[in-house]
Every structure is written in structure tokens, then in C-alpha cells.
Amino acid sequence: MSREESIVRTFVELTDTLVEDFDVVELLTVLAARCVDVLDVAAAGLMLVNADGELRVIASSSEAMRLLELFELQSEEGPCTECFATGVATVHPRLTEGDLRWPRFAPRALEVGFHSVHALPMRLRGQTIGALNLFRIDNGSLTEADLSTAQAFADVATIAMLQNRAASEAQAVNDQLNHALNSRVVIEQAKGMVAERDGLDMEHSFRRLRAYARSNNLRLVDVACSVIDGSLVAASLDPKVARRDV
Amino acid sequence: MADDRRLRILAHLLGDESELENVRLCEVCAEVTGMSGAGIMLMAGDVPQGSLCTSDKVSAFIEEAQFAFGEGPCVDAYHSDLPVLEPDLANPATSRWMAFTGPAVDAGVRAIFGFPLHMGGVRLGALNLYRDAPGALTDEQYADALAIADIATRAVLVMQSNAPLGQMATELASGAHFEYVVHQASGMVAAQLGVSVGQALIRLRAYAFGNARPLRAVAEDVVARRLRFDDASGEQDPT
Numbered sequence: 001m002s003r004e005e006s007i008v009r010t011f012v013e014l015t016d017t018l019v020e021d022f023d024v025v026e027l028l029t030v031l032a033a034r035c036v037d038v039l040d041v042a043a044a045g046l047m048l049v050n051a052d053g054e055l056r057v058i059a060s061s062s063e064a065m066r067l068l069e070l071f072e073l074q075s076e077e078g079p080c081t082e083c084f085a086t087g088v089a090t091v092h093p094r095l096t097e098g099d100l101r102w103p104r105f106a107p108r109a110l111e112v113g114f115h116s117v118h119a120l121p122m123r124l125r126g127q128t129i130g131a132l133n134l135f136r137i138d139n140g141s142l143t144e145a146d147l148s149t150a151q152a153f154a155d156v157a158t159i160a161m162l163q164n165r166a167a168s169e170a171q172a173v174n175d176q177l178n179h180a181l182n183s184r185v186v187i188e189q190a191k192g193m194v195a196e197r198d199g200l201d202m203e204h205s206f207r208r209l210r211a212y213a214r215s216n217n218l219r220l221v222d223v224a225c226s227v228i229d230g231s232l233v234a235a236s237l238d239p240k241v242a243r244r245d246v
Numbered sequence: 247m248a249d250d251r252r253l254r255i256l257a258h259l260l261g262d263e264s265e266l267e268n269v270r271l272c273e274v275c276a277e278v279t280g281m282s283g284a285g286i287m288l289m290a291g292d293v294p295q296g297s298l299c300t301s302d303k304v305s306a307f308i309e310e311a312q313f314a315f316g317e318g319p320c321v322d323a324y325h326s327d328l329p330v331l332e333p334d335l336a337n338p339a340t341s342r343w344m345a346f347t348g349p350a351v352d353a354g355v356r357a358i359f360g361f362p363l364h365m366g367g368v369r370l371g372a373l374n375l376y377r378d379a380p381g382a383l384t385d386e387q388y389a390d391a392l393a394i395a396d397i398a399t400r401a402v403l404v405m406q407s408n409a410p411l412g413q414m415a416t417e418l419a420s421g422a423h424f425e426y427v428v429h430q431a432s433g434m435v436a437a438q439l440g441v442s443v444g445q446a447l448i449r450l451r452a453y454a455f456g457n458a459r460p461l462r463a464v465a466e467d468v469v470a471r472r473l474r475f476d477d478a479s480g481e482q483d484p485t
Contacts, residue, residue, distance in 0.1 A: 166366075167365065170366065170403050171366075171368050173407045174403065176412075177370070177406045177418075178290040178291065179412060180414040181290040181295045182290055182291055189433040191433060192434040192435075192436070192437070193434065193436055193437045194433075195430070195469075228442075
């Protein structure tokens with residue numbers, strides 16, 4: 001497969017995950033693997049910020065990469081943390097033992113054979129949600145072509161994740177709205193049933209349902225559902241009848 | 247281009263007010279698309295729940311008729327998740343909406359269009375636009391309708407997102423119209439006939455259609471105990 005074909009295939013894979021069974025870890029695992037396939041890098045990894053604003057390692061192309069990224073988070077220094085903090089691409093083309101920029105991170109990276117690192121932000125309209133780490137065996141920077149391809153991969157993955165997040169938030173709000181609408185309908189239906197059976201008007205029917213719910217420590221909507229499905233007979237809501245039963 | 251369209255609609259929507267209101271939302275839907283009126287129907291559990299807003303009396307009637315008959319452009323747009331276009335309701339190319347069409351034409355509706363309110367896989371209901379003269383939407387009107395359906399969806403979700411759990415947001419509920427009396431009547435008829443509330447609603451709808459009366463009026467009669475469904479003589483006025 002040519003480089004162009006690989007790039008196109010990667011974009012298709014990244015956008016495919018928009019459709020169904022979307023899984024963030026899977027998306028980012030694909031992204032890390034394709035970076036290694038397509039770009040001149042030995043390893044790739046992704047970190048995302050969680051709800052508390054802390055970075056977490058989500059996907060890595062190799063175990064050595066994963067351990068190094070975990071170390072980066074622990075020591076709070078390195079390309080990904082710096083890139084996330086600044087929101088712009090970070091590059092260190094020549095890691096050294098006595099590194100002044102990242103004194104703890106650089107020796108660990110060299111130990112597992114990485115000599116140069118890049119980190120690209122995952123951001124959309126000012127919101128940075130994580131970073132893509134690219135590690136190389138050799139010294140030196142990535143070519144412009146590789147850098148822009150990597151950033152495009154990161155951008156597409158970011159859009160996929162933000163869209164998925166927006167869609168699931170919308171789903172939750174809509175579920176809540178549906179629930180509120182349905183609850184109200186069920187309560188009105190139960191009011192009608194109790195009103196008919198006990199010869200009450202709607203106001204008194206509602207009071208009876210509410211009183212029953214309160215004295216039995218039940219939610220009004222659950223009492224209404226029981227009336228509707230017949231498991232709670234309307235007459236047993238009557239406090240006079242209930243007292244006689246005891 | 248698409249952003250310009252949205253900005254123009256938002257400017258319309260906000261006007262001088264900083265607070266967004268339901269009714270304004272429907273008025274803007276009609277203004278932006280150059281229609282006679284607009285309404286937004288909320289759906290839940292695959293059935294029309296009620297009307298979030300309507301810009302005028304005819305739109306209110308359109309919403310009520312769709313609720314009463316369980317059919318119409320909003321119901322179809324919601325179920326198909328696609329725009330439903332009827333440029334000539336009085337002389338449609340293909341006849342549909344057996345119960346809805348006649349009363350809607352009588353009310354002055356000549357062209358009617360339904361647009362789903364959706365975001366990703368989330369479906370809220372549908373926007374209905376009508377005009378008192380027949381004719382298809384222009385490309386520009388069609389694009390505006392899609393954009394405003396999208397904005398209305400977001401507006402509903404934003405308003406509802408601040409609501410207490412299990413409740414509808416007060417901003418949404420004010421100005422909205424839900425046929426509560428129909429649900430109360432369903433409960434009463436279910437008790438009268440010993441059937442489920444779903445079956446009772448079907449009986450109410452059938453009675454309203456058979457007697458050419460609005461469903462709400464029939465429901466009001468049931469709740470006021472002017473009409474029973476368990477008479478031996480059938481569903482007749484006791485007087």
C-alpha cells in the first residue's frame with residue numbers, strides 16, 4: 001500500500017467510528033497504530049484529559065510506550081504534559097542524558113531507545129482535550145508532511161470524540177425530557193381512572209393519589225403506573241377503605 | 247454560507263430579548279422561512295406528546311389534529327427522520343393522512359411541511375411549517391427550515407438541560423400545550439370499559455372522528471361526565 005493509500009485508509013477508519021458502536025479507546029488505539037504505520041515514528045500514544053482536568057494514558061502502540069507515558073504523568077514532565085498545558089505542538093529533536101528541559105523524563109526515554117519526541121495537541125476551537133505523542137528512535141524532527149498528517153489524524157479523532165460526547169449528552173437530556181413527559185401522561189391517566197371508579201373530580205382524585213404515595217413512601221409516578229396496569233385497585237387508595245382492611 | 251444562515255436566524259430569534267421564549271421560537275421559524283405559521287411537536291414513546299409552541303391558531307389546530315389522529319407531517323417526519331413535504335394538501339400527488347387532511351384543508355392549510363428535530367441519534371419531535379397557499383419550498387426556504395430545525399433542537403435541549411430531574415424545564419412547559427384532559431378521559435374510559443388506557447384512547451379517537459368532533463372536546467365531555475362509553479346503547483350522549 002502506498003503512503004497516500006495508507007493515509008486515506010486511516011481517515012476512513014477514524015471517521016468510520018463515528019457511525020455506531022463508538023468506543024474512544026478503540027478509536028485512539030487505531031490512531032496510535034496507524035501513526036506508526038504511516039509516519040516515520042517508532043511509537044505513538046494518546047492521552048486524554050478526564051473530568052477532573054487530569055491527563056490519562058488512553059492508548060499506546062507498544063507496552064514500552066505505555067510505561068514511558070505513565071512515567072511522564074507521574075513525573076509531571078515531558079512532551080505530552082507540556083503540549084497539553086500550552087495547547088501547541090511540542091518537539092524535542094535530541095534527548096540527552098543530562099537534559100535540562102526534562103531531567104527525569106529524558107533518561108527514561110533513552111533507556112527504552114527513543115531519541116526524539118513530538119507531541120501534538122488534540123484541540124478544537126480553543127478546547128484542548130488531550131495530546132498525541134510521537135516517539136522516534138533517531139534524532140531529529142519529523143518532516144513537515146508527517147507533522148501535518150499527524151495533526152490531521154489528531155484533529156479528526158478530536159472531532160469524532162467531541163461529537164460523540166455532544167450526542168451522548170443530548171441523549172441524556174432527551175431521555176430525561178421523555179421521562180418527564182411520560183410521567184405526566186401516566187399521572188393524568190391514573191387521575192382519570194381513580195376519578196371514574198371513586199366518583200371524584202380530578203383535583204380530589206389527584207390528592208388521593210398523592211396522599212397514597214406519601215403515606216406509603218412511594219413516588220407518585222410509580223403509584224400512577226400501578227393504577228394504570230391494574231396492580232393497584234383504585235378503591236384501595238381510599239383511606240377509609242384502607243383503614244377498614246386493617 | 248451555512249454559518250451566515252445560522253447567525254441570521256439567531257439574530258431573529260434573540261431580537262431585543264435576552265431570554266429565549268418558546269413562542270418566539272415558533273414565530274421565528276415561520277418568519278425565517280416565509281411561511282404562514284409554524285409549530286413544534288414533541289414526541290416521546292413514538293407518539294405525539296403535545297405542542298411545545300405554535301405561532302398562530304391554524305398551527306395550533308395542526309398540532310391538535312395530529313395529536314388527535316396520530317398522523318400528519320410531524321408524525322411522519324419524526325418516524326422517518328426525514329423532511330416530509332406536501333406542497334399541495336388540497337390536491338396531493340399521493341393521498342396520505344386520511345383523517346388529518348380534510349380538517350387541515352378546512353382550516354385553511356394549503357401546503358404543509360414537517361422537519362424532524364434531531365441531533366445525531368437523538369430524536370425530539372418535529373417542526374411543522376404551513377402556508378395558506380399551495381407551492382413547494384424554494385431551495386433557500388428548504389435550507390432555512392433545516393437550519394432552524396437544528397437550532398430549535400439545540401434550544402430545546404439547552405432549556406431542558408437545566409431542569410430538575412424527572413421534570414420538564416419551566417421555560418419549555420410555559421407556553422407549551424399538552425392535552426392533559428385527553429389523558430384524564432382515557433383513564434376514565436379505561437375504567438368504564440375495563441380496557442387498557444391505550445385502548446381507551448383509541449376508542450376516544452374513533453368517537454371523535456366518527457362524530458366529526460375535536461378529540462379535546464370529546465375528552466372534556468367525558469371528564470365533565472356528560473359522555474360515558476359504557477352505555478348499552480353505545481357511545482352516546484346521556485342527555
